[in-house]
Amino acid sequence: MHDFIAAVIQKQFCITPHIDKAKPSSHAVAVWRAVHQLLEKPLIFNDHIALTILGDASADVIEKLDIHKDPLSTAMRVAIAVRSRFAEDEREQVFHNGVNQYVILGAGLDTYAYRSNKLSESVFEVDFPATQAMKIARVQQLGIHSRCNLNYVACDFEQDSLEKNLVATGFDKNQKTFFSWLGVVPYLDATAIEQTLHFVSACAPGSTLVFDYMVDPINLSDIEKIAISILSAQLAAGGEPLNFFFDPNVLAEKLAKTGFTSVENISPEYLNERYLASREDGLRVGNVTRMFKVVV
Numbered sequence: 001m002h003d004f005i006a007a008v009i010q011k012q013f014c015i016t017p018h019i020d021k022a023k024p025s026s027h028a029v030a031v032w033r034a035v036h037q038l039l040e041k042p043l044i045f046n047d048h049i050a051l052t053i054l055g056d057a058s059a060d061v062i063e064k065l066d067i068h069k070d071p072l073s074t075a076m077r078v079a080i081a082v083r084s085r086f087a088e089d090e091r092e093q094v095f096h097n098g099v100n101q102y103v104i105l106g107a108g109l110d111t112y113a114y115r116s117n118k119l120s121e122s123v124f125e126v127d128f129p130a131t132q133a134m135k136i137a138r139v140q141q142l143g144i145h146s147r148c149n150l151n152y153v154a155c156d157f158e159q160d161s162l163e164k165n166l167v168a169t170g171f172d173k174n175q176k177t178f179f180s181w182l183g184v185v186p187y188l189d190a191t192a193i194e195q196t197l198h199f200v201s202a203c204a205p206g207s208t209l210v211f212d213y214m215v216d217p218i219n220l221s222d223i224e225k226i227a228i229s230i231l232s233a234q235l236a237a238g239g240e241p242l243n244f245f246f247d248p249n250v251l252a253e254k255l256a257k258t259g260f261t262s263v264e265n266i267s268p269e270y271l272n273e274r275y276l277a278s279r280e281d282g283l284r285v286g287n288v289t290r291m292f293k294v295v296v
Contacts (some may be wrong), residue, residue, distance in 0.1 A: 014053070015267055023238075025106075028111035029183055030050070030108065031054065032076060032080045033081070034051045035077055036050070036052060036077050038062070039069065040123060040283070041053055042080065042279075045088075047111055053143060058059060060083075072227070079286070082275055085275060086271060086291065100121050100245040101124070101171065101178070102123045102178045103124045103166065103171070104218075108183070109135060111144075114146050116268075118147075119147060119148065121149065123149065124153050124166060124170075126155050126162070127153075128156055129154040132154050151169045151171075153166055155167075158189055158191070162199050178208050178210075179200055179211075182210075182211065185212065185213045186214045186246060187244075197258050201258050207295070207296040208296070211292055213244070213246050213248070214228070215246065215287055215289065216247045220288065224287065260294040265292060266293055268286060271285050271291070
């Protein structure tokens, strides 16, 4: 079992030509979003630019689709699709309530800003300088454009001031804002996580943050523990070690103490009921990664 899981996970990070300067995790997530558009019907998360933004790697994805059809690969891909769908559904809801600022923390190769047709919306994509420079060059090369007011914010969560860098690009802390923070928390140190949460909690009342995290292995099944151990080793080999895991109940208490007025523990059961209950293929999200929605 260990060898099988190791082989599957290694393939997920090595099957396509790597995009220059993209972190292994952001590259893999972009591939999973693209593969989801091809394999799952009906779609959980509709992203018509997911393949395009891969550039030359898209042909390789199409050619090697069979590699993504085993249950473990499918589970990882479905988790990405569901978290993205949940975040964008929640963003859509608050937009209709007048929240025009949207901050994507750790944007990677996310395509929301290029799919949005909201002319009044201000989107701030926050990411490492090198990753962001790669993405800007890529979308320009591919002729991908945004209709919203898109702002790129270069920021290292562990080295820079998120607030300072956001404000410098036009972010208004006094306006209600929607934040998404997907696939980032496990890679950060405790200080960066604390500072980011405190920054969001000090934004305008009514601001919302949706984020995911990895569950402390003590709460996982034996197979899930093996998968996390192998995934951690694979990511560490690529220069992205997993640093933080959380117990859901402990994290909920931490968020309440940070000053959020509403803390919603988004369980796998909730996500399965909301997005997957009517599917005939039996797809479900597991317990390795979970989500929170908090409101200032």
